[in-house]
Amino acid sequence: MRQVAIIGLGQTPVREHWEKGIRELAANAVLDALEDAGLHRVEALYVGNMLSGLLAGQENLGALIAETAGMAGIEAIKVEAACGSAAASFRQALLAVASGAVDSAVAVGVEKLTEMSGTATTAGLATAADSDYEASMGLSFVAINALLMQRYMYEFGYSKADFAPFAVNAHDNAKYNINAMFRYSVSMEQYTNAKVICDPINLLDSSPIADGAAAVVVVPLEHVGRYPGQAVLIEACEIGTDTISLDNRENPLQLKGVQRSAQKALKTSGKSHKDINIFEAHDAFSIMSALSLEASGFVEFGHGLKWAAKMNIGPGGDLPMSTFGGLKGRGHPVGATGLYQIVEGATQIRGTAPSEIQVPDARCAMMQNIGGSGANVTTTILGKL
Amino acid sequence: MDIPRTWRLRDQRYLLQGNQCEECGELYFPKVFICHKCRCRSLKDYQFSGRGTVYSYSTVYQAAPNFDAFVPYIVALIDLKEGPRVTAQLSDISPGEVEIGMPVEMVVRKISEDGERGVINYGYKFRPPIPLEE
Numbered sequence: 001m002r003q004v005a006i007i008g009l010g011q012t013p014v015r016e017h018w019e020k021g022i023r024e025l026a027a028n029a030v031l032d033a034l035e036d037a038g039l040h041r042v043e044a045l046y047v048g049n050m051l052s053g054l055l056a057g058q059e060n061l062g063a064l065i066a067e068t069a070g071m072a073g074i075e076a077i078k079v080e081a082a083c084g085s086a087a088a089s090f091r092q093a094l095l096a097v098a099s100g101a102v103d104s105a106v107a108v109g110v111e112k113l114t115e116m117s118g119t120a121t122t123a124g125l126a127t128a129a130d131s132d133y134e135a136s137m138g139l140s141f142v143a144i145n146a147l148l149m150q151r152y153m154y155e156f157g158y159s160k161a162d163f164a165p166f167a168v169n170a171h172d173n174a175k176y177n178i179n180a181m182f183r184y185s186v187s188m189e190q191y192t193n194a195k196v197i198c199d200p201i202n203l204l205d206s207s208p209i210a211d212g213a214a215a216v217v218v219v220p221l222e223h224v225g226r227y228p229g230q231a232v233l234i235e236a237c238e239i240g241t242d243t244i245s246l247d248n249r250e251n252p253l254q255l256k257g258v259q260r261s262a263q264k265a266l267k268t269s270g271k272s273h274k275d276i277n278i279f280e281a282h283d284a285f286s287i288m289s290a291l292s293l294e295a296s297g298f299v300e301f302g303h304g305l306k307w308a309a310k311m312n313i314g315p316g317g318d319l320p321m322s323t324f325g326g327l328k329g330r331g332h333p334v335g336a337t338g339l340y341q342i343v344e345g346a347t348q349i350r351g352t353a354p355s356e357i358q359v360p361d362a363r364c365a366m367m368q369n370i371g372g373s374g375a376n377v378t379t380t381i382l383g384k385l
Numbered sequence: 386m387d388i389p390r391t392w393r394l395r396d397q398r399y400l401l402q403g404n405q406c407e408e409c410g411e412l413y414f415p416k417v418f419i420c421h422k423c424r425c426r427s428l429k430d431y432q433f434s435g436r437g438t439v440y441s442y443s444t445v446y447q448a449a450p451n452f453d454a455f456v457p458y459i460v461a462l463i464d465l466k467e468g469p470r471v472t473a474q475l476s477d478i479s480p481g482e483v484e485i486g487m488p489v490e491m492v493v494r495k496i497s498e499d500g501e502r503g504v505i506n507y508g509y510k511f512r513p514p515i516p517l518e519e
Contacts, residue, residue: 123449132394133415134472137496137508138445138452143460146443151462154441154485198460199444199480247462247470252441 001098005385007229008037008217009343013179014331016114017211022052022061026110027068029213029339033106034069037217037229043102045069045076048089048109050335050371051124052078055115065108075102080335081239082128083284084371085109086214087338087378091237093218103223108215109336121209125334128372130245142206142285144246144373146198149287152253153200156302160200163286164191165308166321167204167328170283173315174325176356179340181210181331205286207332214339216346224385232346235269235364235381244375255374258295262368265379266297273298276381277362278348279319280341282370283326292368296379320359323348338369338378345382391506396430398508401491403469405431414469435491437465437511444480451497463489463511477512490514 010032012025026047034040047061058064062076079089086109093107113121122142126135129144152158167186174180186204194202217229224231240260246252266272281292290304298319299307313321324330324344327337345365347353367380396402403414408425414433419426442461445452452458459475461483475483476494489511496508 119448119450119453122447123451126449130472132390135449136390136506137460137472138448138455138458138474139460139472140445140448140452142447143443143445146445147441147460147462150443151441151485196444197447199446201443245472247472252462 002100003221004094004097004218004234005221005224005231006216006218006234006346006382007224007227007231008033008039009346010036011179011214011340011343012212014181014210014212014333014340017112018114020211022056022058022110022112023064023068025112025211025213026065026108029110029215030065030069030106030108033215033217038227039104039217041071041074042104042106042217043074044093044096044105045071045074046089046092046105046107047076047078048086048107048335048338049078049111050080050082050085051111051113054124054127055121056112065110081376082371083334084338084369084376084378085335087237087342087367087369087380088239088371088376090216090339090342090380091239091378094234094237097218097220104217104219106215106217107339108213109339110213111333111335112211113209113333114211118209133247134245140198142201143198145285145287146201147246148252148291148373149200149285152287152290155253158305161188161192162305162309163205163290164188165313166283166286166289167191169313170322170326170328173323173357174329176354177324177330180325180329181208182325182329201285207284207327210331210333212331212333212336212340214336214343216339216342230350231385232349233383233385235271235383236265237378237380238264238268239376239378240264241376242374244372246373253291254301255291255295257374257377258292258368258370261377261379262296265366265381269381271364271381275364276319276366278323278345278359278365279321280323280326280345280365280367281321282368283322283328284332288370289321296368315357315359323353323357323359338367341367341369342380342382345380349382349384388504391504399493401433401435401509403431403433404428412468414465414471433465433467436514437463437471437489439483439485439487439489440464440470441485442475442483451499454498459483461511474510475512476510488514
């Protein structure tokens with residue numbers, strides 16, 4: 001397999017884009033990524049998306065987005081892995097180029113969640129869970145995460161306030177990201193007093209419903225000299241899965257899908273935990289930050305919150321997290337999120353992040369995109385050339 | 386909610402029926418098609434007692450459309466005494482009274498309504514056990 005690099009980045013701001021549909025959002029991100037790379041077209045397009053069929057009545061996104069981006073005729077398909085769709089589509093682009101099947105590809109993640117009312121979106125998001133045994137029993141996606149958080153607090157004796165550092169850090173960083181949805185800080189008091197959605201998860205534990213699209217252009221490493229775009233090396237991108245429902249896991253607090261995906265990515269890249277300068281976790285809910293840190297092997301099981309409390313996760317800390325705001329602060333347009341993470345990680349490695357959130361000497365970034373409650377996990381490692 | 390699904394899952398929903406591996410004896414809820422322990426494909430129906438304890442719980446204040454009328458309601462993970470863990474709502478109890486580890490028993494209750502003209506879906510919920518009368 002050939003080594004592959006990212007040479008172009010594109011993203012739309014994460015917002016409630018009432019005036020734009022799926023095709024505009026995706027095409028904007030794709031065209032920005034192509035322009036950044038210095039290419040007019042690519043040989044293949046992989047579209048990450050979760051809910052276009054349910055919310056917009058639109059499938060067949062491969063052909064739709066290829067056409068809208070002015071590349072009708074190329075190989076183009078949609079890839080779905082719930083909230084992990086975007087990073088899963090990135091892996092398909094990587095494999096297509098690495099295998100030698102194509103010499104250039106775009107992965108774009110796109111989601112348009114505001115197409116329907118909030119409750120319809122809640123029902124849509126619940127399709128990431130087991131429809132027969134979780135969603136149809138009345139469990140929203142938030143409720144499933146709340147079950148994890150409640151048990152975690154019980155087993156390790158944490159209080160609600162102990163989870164605050166994740167949300168506080170995410171919002172602090174989002175302030176400096178012009179593409180972020182929430183560009184303001186939140187205090188400890190605001191965190192602990194926020195409106196409860198599914199006890200113990202409150203509004204400030206939860207990433208917001210949002211629209212957006214993010215894209216990257218990938219080419220073989222040996223071709224990067226042909227294009228003006230600043231190249232970032234893809235060290236690894238690996239998928240691991242777990243049972244779809246929590247109840248079939250021996251210990252639901254240990255995210256085996258995360259563990260499998262992170263271990264595979266570290267092995268493929270030949271990196272160890274101490275080589276990783278940045279960890280973009282799938283912080284859809286505060287509890288996922290803690291469980292992901294632990295399952296990825298950065299901290300011991302049960303120690304995620306103690307570790308975060310020391311504010312090791314800020315841009316100058318031992319392991320900066322959510323450097324552009326994460327899912328919490330930047331926003332979580334579900335099927336697009338994994339590519340926002342990858343665009344942000346690549347920006348950090350290029351050294352072109354806003355100075356307040358640029359991680360000093362960023363050489364190696366790990367991004368983790370999760371579909372379902374830890375069921376389908378893609379871990380990507382990017383490195384400096 | 387779709388009628389074929391309700392019909393297909395009737396034994397699980399109304400009877401808490403799972404299955405058991407004929408080779409190694411492992412118990413499953415919901416039913417599996419291959420034993421995850423020994424990969425045996427020969428499994429027989431197994432009737433769970435419906436008794437268990439609360440592994441975790443949450444009170445839902447914001448729900449999907451067909452559950453909107455029921456908020457706030459309590460959801461939980463239940464460890465059945467035979468082993469498997471089940472995701473279900475709790476019934477006959479208020480949010481402040483739930484504790485991890487408390488014993489519960491299965492009952493059949495209304496789960497959701499599919500609008501004014503749709504079907505009413507029934508299925509298992511769990512409640513604090515009521516002692517049998519003498």
